[in-house]
Structures are given as structure tokens and as C-alpha cells.
Amino acid sequence: xxxxxTVARLSVYRRVLLDMQDAGQAHVFSHELAARSGCTAAQVRxxxxxTGYTGSPVRGYDVTALAGxxxxxxxxxxAQKVALVGIGNLGRALMAFSPRRNPRIPLVAAFDxxxxxxxxxxHGCRCYPVQQLxxxxxxxxxxxxILAVPSAAAQDTARRLCRAGVVGLLNFAPTHVxxxxxxxxxxxxxxxxxxxxxxxxxxxxxxxxxxx
Amino acid sequence: xxxxxTVARLSVYRRVLLDMQDAGQAHVFSHELAARSGCTAAQVRxxxxxTGYTGSPVRGYDVTALAGxxxxxxxxxxAQKVALVGIGNLGRALMAFSPRRNPRIPLVAAFDxxxxxxxxxxHGCRCYPVQQLxxxxxxxxxxxxILAVPSAAAQDTARRLCRAGVVGLLNFAPTHVxxxxxxxxxxxxxxxxxxxxxxxxxxxxxxxxxxx
DNA sequence: TTCACGCTGTGATTCGTTTCACAAAGACTA
DNA sequence: TAGTCTTTGTGAAACGAATCACAGCGTGAA
Numbered sequence: 001x002x003x004x005x006t007v008a009r010l011s012v013y014r015r016v017l018l019d020m021q022d023a024g025q026a027h028v029f030s031h032e033l034a035a036r037s038g039c040t041a042a043q044v045r046x047x048x049x050x051t052g053y054t055g056s057p058v059r060g061y062d063v064t065a066l067a068g069x070x071x072x073x074x075x076x077x078x079a080q081k082v083a084l085v086g087i088g089n090l091g092r093a094l095m096a097f098s099p100r101r102n103p104r105i106p107l108v109a110a111f112d113x114x115x116x117x118x119x120x121x122x123h124g125c126r127c128y129p130v131q132q133l134x135x136x137x138x139x140x141x142x143x144x145x146i147l148a149v150p151s152a153a154a155q156d157t158a159r160r161l162c163r164a165g166v167v168g169l170l171n172f173a174p175t176h177v178x179x180x181x182x183x184x185x186x187x188x189x190x191x192x193x194x195x196x197x198x199x200x201x202x203x204x205x206x207x208x209x210x211x212x
Numbered sequence: 213x214x215x216x217x218t219v220a221r222l223s224v225y226r227r228v229l230l231d232m233q234d235a236g237q238a239h240v241f242s243h244e245l246a247a248r249s250g251c252t253a254a255q256v257r258x259x260x261x262x263t264g265y266t267g268s269p270v271r272g273y274d275v276t277a278l279a280g281x282x283x284x285x286x287x288x289x290x291a292q293k294v295a296l297v298g299i300g301n302l303g304r305a306l307m308a309f310s311p312r313r314n315p316r317i318p319l320v321a322a323f324d325x326x327x328x329x330x331x332x333x334x335h336g337c338r339c340y341p342v343q344q345l346x347x348x349x350x351x352x353x354x355x356x357x358i359l360a361v362p363s364a365a366a367q368d369t370a371r372r373l374c375r376a377g378v379v380g381l382l383n384f385a386p387t388h389v390x391x392x393x394x395x396x397x398x399x400x401x402x403x404x405x406x407x408x409x410x411x412x413x414x415x416x417x418x419x420x421x422x423x424x
Numbered sequence: 425t426t427c428a429c430g431c432t433g434t435g436a437t438t439c440g441t442t443t444c445a446c447a448a449a450g451a452c453t454a
Numbered sequence: 455t456a457g458t459c460t461t462t463g464t465g466a467a468a469c470g471a472a473t474c475a476c477a478g479c480g481t482g483a484a
Contacts, residue, residue, distance in 0.1 A: 057431040268450075
């Protein structure tokens, strides 16, 4: 019913609105929000419809109210606890986001199979040996998993997470991971993204006389 | 003419094919490639069409030949040199991919504004102070940039890269970056992706009695 | 009071992508 | 040789999402 892409854009609008709020801006028009989010005004209005919020033809949207409406829409359910598997450079980068992160999506545990990396707290996140994965996921009621492990370990780690009760996965491993139908999985394949950029860059000629 | 999404999937097929090649598999059917790539057989055949390669109704596709055809299609142009800006945890994670990376997309330079992080070589990639960005990008003929800097610095860094001749950008900063029309930009917004996963996880109930 | 203006909300349309469905073709069997 | 099977390549149909375009509305000016 609600589209994948709409959710993604709402998340962007929300961040822009919070920035506007910090800057003391009280109202915003769809075309303004569109410009700052990289899409069109009509798109913004359609997406805002989904949250049920209604703006005024004269003032546009109330920044605080719209941010609140989107937050309520996106985070309607109880807080979704998150577990990270793989404390490499990528895993640490993800933990470093913590301060900026939404309290409705707390990163509560990290796992690694390297004994040197576990049994400590990084950025407020407790690190466990991967053997304790099921135990911690179940006792904490964790529902979202982040796969930052090598490709070879991705499928088995996903299976363990799903069996332990995870229903959403964010996969950074450059490999396709099978999950049961009730689990939502989002793949962020960095090397694929880079190949895509390189491909389209190869089609384009540099133009230095641009106006920036 | 050629779709964004087709390029992304071709990149995936290519990796799967290389794995098959390593495993000694000589031929593959569209449905098999589809299963290992997470899409449908019809989709695979459509995408393969784009590369101009033709399989046999009996043997399916020749693994080596198809991998070659996709590689030629994706990397038809000269090698696309890549520069990374931002040597934080994320930047280091990206540099660590180097060994697995395609030689047609070499990471040749990294930049940071922290003097402690530069003037050395990490994973074969030379690190420069960010002041030398334009100089190095121009002299090396770098065409692709990776933005792994804080949001606040993203727009200005993008502007500098584009002026120096970059035509493809991979943006990890959770903010919208404006680039001139001739530049291709791909956004990998980690916090947005996590919010998306959390949203859909919130809609789903855990089911432990699944068969894995 | 009346008019003109600019924006929102949304039905209708357009556009791009995915899926369907089948003709064509090689291999194997009898 | 004729028939069957499985798969590819691809036109056509179905689907989903972005865009268009305009009615409705509140405001401010005359």
C-alpha cells in the first residue's frame, strides 16, 4: 500500500524539516522542500498526502507540524531496536552515526567473531561475541539487523538473525541474501554503486566551463 | 537509453558470474542467474539483451563469455580513476575494498583535512591534504569522486570535485547535494536506508516457526 | 465587495519498467 | 525423420510511479 520510495523520501523530508526547524524557519512551501530534497514539488505534495498532514494554500506547511506528522508516520510503532553484525571499519562507521541517530531506532548491540573486538562498549553500543547473537537478539527484542560482515558469512548470519526474530535487514555485503518472505531486506551494495557511477561517468565528458 | 537499474543488475550478474567461473561452472541458465541475483529470469534475459550477448536455448549462457560481455559493456570506456574525500571510518572501509575492486575503477587518491591522516599510503591509496584536491584530481585525470565527508562539507566538496573535472559522484553524506547537469550522482544515504528498514520492520510481526 | 494571486490536494495522464507469453531453435529420443 | 522438451529472445500487455493540470481556497489589494 505505501511505497518503498515514498518512505525513503519522507525520511529525507524529515531531515530537511528538522534542519529548517533548527534554523528557525516556521513555514515551507512544497517547491522549497522539493528543492532541498532533490525532487519535485508535486512529488512532495503526493508524499505528504500519505502521512495525512494537510498544509495551507497560503502559508504552505508548518515546519514543526509536518516534521511531527512524518515522524509519527515513519515511527508509528514501538522503537525498533537494531543489532549490528561485523565490527570492521564499516561497522564502526555505522556506530559513529549513533549520536545523530533517531532514538526510535537505537543501536543496542554489535557482534563480531574476533575476541579482541568484543566485550566492550563503542559509542554507547555494547559489543558481544557472535556466539551470543541469538541470546542477545531474543532477550533484547531486537527486530532489525545490519549485516556488515564479509560476503561469505552474510547468508548464514542472516539466517541466524531471522531465526532469532529479526524482521528487517540492512545488508552491506556484496552478495544476494535469501530471507523468509516476512522479512524486509534492503541491500546497500557499495561496489555495485561505485560501478554504476563509473559507468555513467564514462558516458559523460568533463565540462570545466560550468557555473557553480 | 540504458536504464540505471539495468546497469545495477548487470553489475550484480557480473559478480555472480565471476563466482561461478571460480567454481568451475561453464554454463548457466537465466533462471539460475536470476535465483542467485535476486530477480526473475525474464529480467535477466532483458538485461542481457542490453549487452548484445546471445545465449543458446540449449546450453543457456556461457559463463565466461557472458561475464566478458557484461564487463565490456560496463567498462567500455577507459579506466575511471576514483578519488575518495574523507578518511573516516567509512572512508577506510571503502579503501579496504580495494583488493576486491575492479582494476578498471582504481581508487588512486584520498583526501582529508586532518593533517594526521594524510601523506601516507593506505591499502595502496595515496592520502593527500584536502587543499591539494584540485591539483591531484586534474593531474591524475580523476573522473569519479566519493563523498565520505560530514554533511556540512558535502556541497562544497562536491563543487570543488566537479570544477576539477569529476563527472560521477558517490555521495554518502546524508544530505542532498546539487551538481551540474552533466554530472551523475548516486546517493547512498545510510541513515535513510536504516529508517526505511525500521519502518517496514515495524509493519511486520516476527515469525519464529519459519523454515530456513 | 470583488478580483487576482499563489499554493495545496488530487483525479487523470504519461512515462518507464517489469512481466507475460509465445515463436524459434538446438538436442535428444524413438 | 518426426516429435518432444527446455530454453532463449522479444513484442505486447500489465503494472507502478512520477508528472500534469486544475478545482478549491484563503489572502490581500482595490
